[in-house]
Amino acid sequence: MESFFNTFGNIEAIKYVMNSIEDMVFIMKVENDHFKYEYINEATSKVLNYRNHEIRGKIIEEVVPHHISRQLITQYNKVAQTLRPQKFELNYSTKSLELIGEVSLNPILSDDGKCIFIIGIVRDLTERAKQYQELHELKLTLQSKQEQLAFSKQQxxxxxxxxxxxxxxxxxxxGFISCNPAAERLAGYSQAELIGNSFTDFLSDTEVDNTVDKFNACIADRKAISYEVDYLDKNQNKLTLLITNIPLLVHDRMEGVFGTARDITEIKRQQEQLAQMAYFDYLTGLSNRRVFDEELAWALDKAVLTNESVALMILDGKEFKKINDSFGHDTGDAVIKEMAKRIQVAVRKTDIVARLGGDEIGVILPDIETKELVENIAERIIKSMHEPLHFNNARILFGMTIGIAIFPTHARQRNDLIKFADEALYHAKRNGFDYSFYNKS
Structure with missing residues (x-):
């Protein structure tokens, strides 16, 4: 666990998110050609009957039967090599467990762009697959269109x-012919309001074309098709639905389309939370070092093409260790969050603010026309720190020191620009300045 959480932050906060997810969640560490278990959530422990300490550090082949591990390793390798998410269906069959799962594998990258962890999310579709099979088998026993549209009461x-x-x-x-009570609850409309109307009447304009294409593909290909739709119910609640369309065939003749809808809004929110860990700082909500590096590279590439300047600021808290020692780490965290808020207010909307670690913050200022503009922004940041923070009945005084380097005046390479901004920061600290520009001398 330590290696993952040392990379991405608060252990208890992330564990809380993982364990609140009903789906199974795996965190796998990528080491050469092997994938090691770093963490599994409580849902996974219940299904697989493993505890974290029993599975942590083991590779897939040591935990999963050979016929399944081969399939999993193939998919994990795809993620590690392409750096792209993968989705697939897995039939997990052993003596003690029968599971049909929809698997989503998501890469977590290091600052240098290598896949170092993979987060796997497995949604258990076993029960639903059985129910669909029962419906399919029931459909095959019906002899006429009238029988298809009027199931026996008990079934x-x-x-x-x-x-x-x-x-x-x-x-x-x-057009809707019939629906169950769950459809009424989900849509917010009664059966009377649904039946006789087209499904397009209940979708936003942005969703109609894609949904119609999927519906027509189900009819043309005579195959079931699943897709996601953003939907506003009757009460204007925004939902994300997983829709499945199934062709209704009678003696090889298409007679209609059977559909299901499942509310996956919370699942999508939780997946977004997990994905956000790779891009945003958990404490401040600012971009993290990985995003900072990508944005700086992009800003410099653009500046070369447009013949513009880019300023880089490296900011560091004044006597931050003293604040931590005197008031505790909770207060230190509160100060960092407050500094992040004030910096975002002081800079322009086009500027990029990122937490680089501890109380160190980076600011990228693209499209710089004059040195005076950079000075004005630096002075606004310094001035924004003058107001003390009141936290836990204490009055906290804090401030920041800023080092500045400008592309292409001071450096033309990204690493040099960062290095020179750091040197300017140390120069400012040594001399008691609020901010300092890089000076070659």
Whole structure:
């Protein structure tokens, strides 16, 4: 665990997020050609009957049966090599466990762009797959269109009315023929309001074209198709739905489309939280070092093409260790958060502010026309720190020192620009200045 959390921050906060997710979550460390378990959440422990200390440090081959580990390693290698997420379906079959899972693998990159961790999220589709199979088998036993649209009461109630997912039946034009109570609850509309109307009547303009394309593909290809849709229910609540369209065939003749909808809004939010760990600082919400490096490289590339200047500021808190020692780390964290807020207010909207570590913050100022503009921004930042912070019944005085280097005046290479801004910072600290520009002499 330490290596992952040393990279991405607060252990308890991230563990809380992981364990609040109903899906299984794995954090895997990438070491050469092996993938080692770093952490599994509580949902994973319950399903696989492993505890973190039992699995941590083991490679996939030591935990998963050979016929499954080969498939998993292939997918993990794709993520590590392409640096792109992968999604696939996994049939996990052992003597003690039968699981059908939708697997999402997401790379976590180091500052130099290498894949160092992979976060896996597995959504258990076993029960739903069984229910779909039961519905499919039931459909095959029906002999006529009338029978297809009027299931026997007992089977209809068991598999349609009482299903937790929203279910609905549509004609070939997309008009609703029937729906279950879960569909009414999800949509916010009654069955009477839905039946007879097209599904397009309930979608925003931005979602209609894609959804119609998926619906038509289901009919043309005669295959089930799943996709995500952003949806506003009747009460204007914004939801993300996982839609599945299934062709309804009778004697090889297309008679309609059966559909399901599942609310995955919370799952998407949790996935975004996990992804955010790779790009944003957990304490301040600022961009992290990885984003800072990417934005600086982009700003410098653009400046070369447009013949513009870019200023780089490296900021460091004054006597920050003294604040931590005197008032505690909670107060130190509060000071860092307050500094981040004030810096964002003091700079321009086009400037990039990132936390580089501890109380060190970097600011990228693109499109700089004059040195005076940089000085004005530096002075606004310094002035913004004059007001004390009141925290835990204490009055905290704090400030910042700034080192500045300008491209291409001081340096033409990214690493040199960072180095010179650091040197300017140390020069300012040694001489008691609020800020200092790099000086070659």
């Amino acid at each position: 209809y109630e068991a598999l349609f009315l009482n299903h937790p997912d929203a279910m609905f039946l549509m004609d070939l034009e997309g």
